[in-house]
Amino acid sequence: MLQIYNTLTRQKEIFKPINPGKISMYVCGITVYDYCHIGHARVLVAFDVITKFLRSQNWDVSYVRNITDIDDKIIKRANENGEEFDALTKRFIDYMHEDEARLGISRPDIEPRATAYIDQIVDMNKTLIDKGFAYAATNGDVYYRVTRFADYGKLTNKNVDELLVGARIEVDEVKEDPRDFVLWKAAKTGEPAWKSPWGNGRPGWHIECSAMSKNCCGETFDIHGGGPDLPFPHHENEIAQSEAANGCKYVNYWMHAGAVRVDGEKMSKSLGNFFTIRDVLEKYHPEVVRFLLISSHYRSPINYAEDNLIEARSGLERFYGGLRDYADVAPLPLSEMQSSAYYLAFVEAMNDDFNTRVALAGMFDLVRELNNAKSNPELARNLAGQLKALGLILGVLQEGPEVFLQAGGSDQIAAETVEQLIAERIQAKQDKQYARADEIRKELLAAGVVLEDSRDGTTQWRREST
RNA sequence: GGCGCGAUAGCAAAGCGGUUAUGCGUCGGAUUGCAAAUCCGUUGAGCCCGGUUCGACUCCGGGUCGCGCCUCCA
Numbered sequence: 001m002l003q004i005y006n007t008l009t010r011q012k013e014i015f016k017p018i019n020p021g022k023i024s025m026y027v028c029g030i031t032v033y034d035y036c037h038i039g040h041a042r043v044l045v046a047f048d049v050i051t052k053f054l055r056s057q058n059w060d061v062s063y064v065r066n067i068t069d070i071d072d073k074i075i076k077r078a079n080e081n082g083e084e085f086d087a088l089t090k091r092f093i094d095y096m097h098e099d100e101a102r103l104g105i106s107r108p109d110i111e112p113r114a115t116a117y118i119d120q121i122v123d124m125n126k127t128l129i130d131k132g133f134a135y136a137a138t139n140g141d142v143y144y145r146v147t148r149f150a151d152y153g154k155l156t157n158k159n160v161d162e163l164l165v166g167a168r169i170e171v172d173e174v175k176e177d178p179r180d181f182v183l184w185k186a187a188k189t190g191e192p193a194w195k196s197p198w199g200n201g202r203p204g205w206h207i208e209c210s211a212m213s214k215n216c217c218g219e220t221f222d223i224h225g226g227g228p229d230l231p232f233p234h235h236e237n238e239i240a241q242s243e244a245a246n247g248c249k250y251v252n253y254w255m256h257a258g259a260v261r262v263d264g265e266k267m268s269k270s271l272g273n274f275f276t277i278r279d280v281l282e283k284y285h286p287e288v289v290r291f292l293l294i295s296s297h298y299r300s301p302i303n304y305a306e307d308n309l310i311e312a313r314s315g316l317e318r319f320y321g322g323l324r325d326y327a328d329v330a331p332l333p334l335s336e337m338q339s340s341a342y343y344l345a346f347v348e349a350m351n352d353d354f355n356t357r358v359a360l361a362g363m364f365d366l367v368r369e370l371n372n373a374k375s376n377p378e379l380a381r382n383l384a385g386q387l388k389a390l391g392l393i394l395g396v397l398q399e400g401p402e403v404f405l406q407a408g409g410s411d412q413i414a415a416e417t418v419e420q421l422i423a424e425r426i427q428a429k430q431d432k433q434y435a436r437a438d439e440i441r442k443e444l445l446a447a448g449v450v451l452e453d454s455r456d457g458t459t460q461w462r463r464e465s466t
Numbered sequence: 467g468g469c470g471c472g473a474u475a476g477c478a479a480a481g482c483g484g485u486u487a488u489g490c491g492u493c494g495g496a497u498u499g500c501a502a503a504u505c506c507g508u509u510g511a512g513c514c515c516g517g518u519u520c521g522a523c524u525c526c527g528g529g530u531c532g533c534g535c536c537u538c539c540a
Contacts, residue, residue: 227540
C-alpha cells in the first residue's frame, strides 16, 4: 500500500490513483541558463528513484518534467553573453542531459519546453480573462487577479489579506492590485517575443507549467513534484491558474524535495554558494553522489560536505565489497524475489513515502548475509542477484565492483603500476620475503591503494576513499 | 510579522507508546606471515520544562535553538 506525504494536507496519505494502476506525474524541471547544481540533482534523483520504484511495482507511470526555456534570467544571461537566447538554452539543455546521464537518471517520458507551448499558454490566458480571473493591462501585460480566486493560498497556508503585510511585492502602476502576478509579459525592444491578442510578448513565470501540465497530464492529475522553493509562489500560482481556467481540481498529491545546504544555508543560485554537478563528478563517482542523495529521506534537508561524500563512498564500498566475487551475476528478476524477506522489507520501506534510508538499511542486512554465505555459492549468487536488483531500483550498485573500487583520478597511481607491484609482492611472499612484501604494501598504501590478500594467494586491491 | 519544518548516540540518519534501526567510527575477539576485507561482540541516543500513561525518544502543551518559504532560485 503506497503512502505519500502531501504538501497540500501536510500529512502522509494513502495514494489513490485517478485511473487504476496508472500514475500521471508532473515535475517542475530546470530553468536552463546555467549548469545544474547539486540541489537540482537532488530533485532529479529523487523523482528518478520514485519513478523507478513505482514502475518496479507495476505502476504505469507517465513521467513529465518540463524545461523552462524562456524567462527573464535567460534573456539577461543571453544579453550578457551577446548570444541569442535559444542558443544559450540549447547549450544548457545539452549539459543538463549529459549530467543526468552520468548520474544514471532516466529521461522523463515527456520533456515539454515552454517555448513549444506558447499557443496553449495564450489560450489559457484568454480563458482566464474570459472568466474574469485575469485582465490585460494598458501596457500589454496580462495579470492574474489573485483576490478573485477564493482558494488562493491553500497549498502554503497563506492568507491573501496578509500577503500585503510586510511582503516585498513590487508596486506596479499597471496592476489593479499589488498581489496580482503576471501571466503574459509585453516585450521590450529586442526581447524574444511571440504574437498574442495583447501584443508581442512572452509567458509569465508560472503559466507555462499550467499549460504544459494540462496538455501532457490532463486537467487533473495524480502527482506534482518539485524543489523546496517552489510551493510559494510558483505552485500556489499554478493552482490558481489551472483551477480557475479548468474549473476542476488541479493536483491530488503535491510532493516537494528537501533543500541541499552548504554550511547550514540553502544552496542556491542567488546565494552563489552552489556546487555544480560536473564539479562534483570531477572528484567523485556518480554513484557516490546518488548514494549521498538517497541516504536521507527525500524531504529532509541534507548538508553538502566533503565528509558526507566520503561517508557515502564508504557505504558503497561495503556493498561493492560484498559483490566483488559476483561481477558476473545479473540483477535477479523481481518476479523471483516475491517471497524474499529482503525484497518485502525494501518494498515496505519504499511504499512508505519512499523511505530510501530504511530501504538501504535492509540492503545492509542483505550484504551481511551475502558475506556470510561465501561458502555456499548458490545462495551467495542468489543474494548478490537480489542486492543488485534492489540497487537497480535505486540506481546504484550497477558498476563492476572492481571498477568502482579501483576508480581513481588521472593524478593517482596507474592501475598497471599497481598490478606490477602486486605481482612482485606475491613473488616476495612466496619467497617468504615478508619485509619486501610489507614494503610494497606500505608504498602502495601511501599512494592510496589498499591490498587485500585472499586465501588462495591472490591479491585484490582498491583505492582508499579519502 | 505570517506560514511551515526540524532538534536522536563521536558523525550521518530512520522507524517506533513498552521488544537490536542502519552506515561510518571506537574498542575487544575470530581470521591473517603481518595487514586489509569479512564475521562475532562492544561502545554508545533522543534540546529544556511540564502533562497524559502502568510505561514516552515516540502523544499533548510551553520554552529554547536551528532552518525553509513569504522576492528570481530545485
